[in-house]
Amino acid sequence: xxxxxxxxxxxxxxxxxxxxxxxxxxxxxxxxxxxxxxxxxxxxxxxxxxxxxxxxxxxxxxxxxxxxxxxxxxxxxxxxxxxxxxxxxxxxxxxxxxxxxxxxxxxxxxxxxxxxxxxxxxxxxxxxxxxxxxxxxxxxxxxxxxxxxxxxxxxxxxxxxxxxxxxxxxxxxxxxxxxxxxxxxxxxxxxxxxxxxxxxxxxxxxxxxxxxxxxxxxxxxxxxxxxxxxxxxxxxxxxxxxxxxxxxxxxxxxxxxxxxxxxxxxxxxxxxxxxxxxxxx
Amino acid sequence: xxxxxxxxxxxxxxxxxxxxxxxxxxxxxxxxxxxxxxxxxxxxxxxxxxxxxxxxxxxxxxxxxxxxxxx
Numbered sequence: 646x647x648x649x650x651x652x653x654x655x656x657x658x659x660x661x662x663x664x665x666x667x668x669x670x671x672x673x674x675x676x677x678x679x680x681x682x683x684x685x686x687x688x689x690x691x692x693x694x695x696x697x698x699x700x701x702x703x704x705x706x707x708x709x710x711x712x713x714x715x716x717x718x719x720x721x722x723x724x725x726x727x728x729x730x731x732x733x734x735x736x737x738x739x740x741x742x743x744x745x746x747x748x749x750x751x752x753x754x755x756x757x758x759x760x761x762x763x764x765x766x767x768x769x770x771x772x773x774x775x776x777x778x779x780x781x782x783x784x785x786x787x788x789x790x791x792x793x794x795x796x797x798x799x800x801x802x803x804x805x806x807x808x809x810x811x812x813x814x815x816x817x818x819x820x821x822x823x824x825x826x827x828x829x830x831x832x833x834x835x836x837x838x839x840x841x842x843x844x845x846x847x848x849x850x851x852x853x854x855x856x857x858x859x860x861x862x863x864x865x866x867x868x869x870x871x872x873x874x875x876x877x878x879x880x881x882x883x884x885x886x887x888x889x890x891x892x893x894x895x896x897x898x899x900x901x902x903x904x905x906x907x908x909x910x911x912x913x914x915x916x917x918x919x920x921x922x923x924x925x926x
Numbered sequence: 927x928x929x930x931x932x933x934x935x936x937x938x939x940x941x942x943x944x945x946x947x948x949x950x951x952x953x954x955x956x957x958x959x960x961x962x963x964x965x966x967x968x969x970x971x972x973x974x975x976x977x978x979x980x981x982x983x984x985x986x987x988x989x990x991x992x993x994x995x996x997x
Binding site: 705804805843 | 980986
């Protein structure tokens with residue numbers, strides 16, 4: 646019987662130059678600190694020898710255009726490529742220099758897709774979508790030069806309203822856990838992004854965070870209490886700049902009632918850099 | 927306000943370097959065939975990232991189009 650052997654969630658722009666530019670020396674120092682913690686999480690993940698690594702991340706209108714905006718999408722196929730852009734700006738720059746191609750875990754991705762369809766959980770699927778920083782920055786920080794296990798990338802629509810509900814994200818996590826339990830594999834799962842930043846997605850408010858909201862969320866995660874997470878509304882998430890919490894909620898749904906331990910919380914003007922790791926039985 | 931028109935234009939500016947170069951060189955000509963309100967057109971011609979965002983331009987696109995990026 647399969648098991649989730651590692652579960653974590655962490656901020657996903659892991660680029661000292663980006664935060665140096667955005668926040669000065671304190672930005673560089675804090676992102677280097679959170680990266681050290683994420684690297685240590687990677688050490689523990691590697692030690693548990695996962696057969697697959699599920700990454701729950703989001704699209705920044707990079708992989709999907711306005712042609713279609715899937716609420717949930719799983720990447721299928723044998724491999725996936727890093728996104729390449731001609732003149733990357735801001736958070737896209739961190740991708741440069743990362744490995745260009747990554748193997749996928751076809752069977753686990755197929756199980757999440759097909760069992761979902763049978764159980765009324767209809768994910769979109771893609772053979773072509775490339776991965777941006779939301780996926781690859783955490784993975785490469787965790788693994789460094791070590792071999793990255795076959796990936797199962799899953800996109801959650803966190804930014805283009807209307808988004809899926811928090812309750813539905815929790816249910817997606819439960820669905821993933823069910824598929825893993827019925828499989829023969831040891832699986833790691835991470836959710837990326839956050840915590841609070843970019844309230845109301847207004848350029849005029851870039852630089853604001855909501856530490857009170859973040860602390861409340863971290864309290865619930867620490868208690869393994871997912872009911873208040875499921876009750877969060879799109880409006881609350883939008884106002885607090887917690888759009889990316891939806892992905893953490895998917896991971897919480899996959900491992901509840903496990904409790905999350907805080908590995909890092911650093912308050913910057915632009916974002917509260919955060920990393921948590923769930924204590925699994 | 928035509929949120930789709932603003933965002934599909936931002937997306938094209940991000941992903942299509944030839945079109946982006948044309949826009950940066952001759953914004954009015956590059957936008958001639960694009961269905962925008964007068965307000966939207968003025969914001970793009972001025973490369974006013976904040977105004978484009980206020981008019982419905984998706985924040986992560988506004989922040990990552992080379993030549994417009996406001997952050």
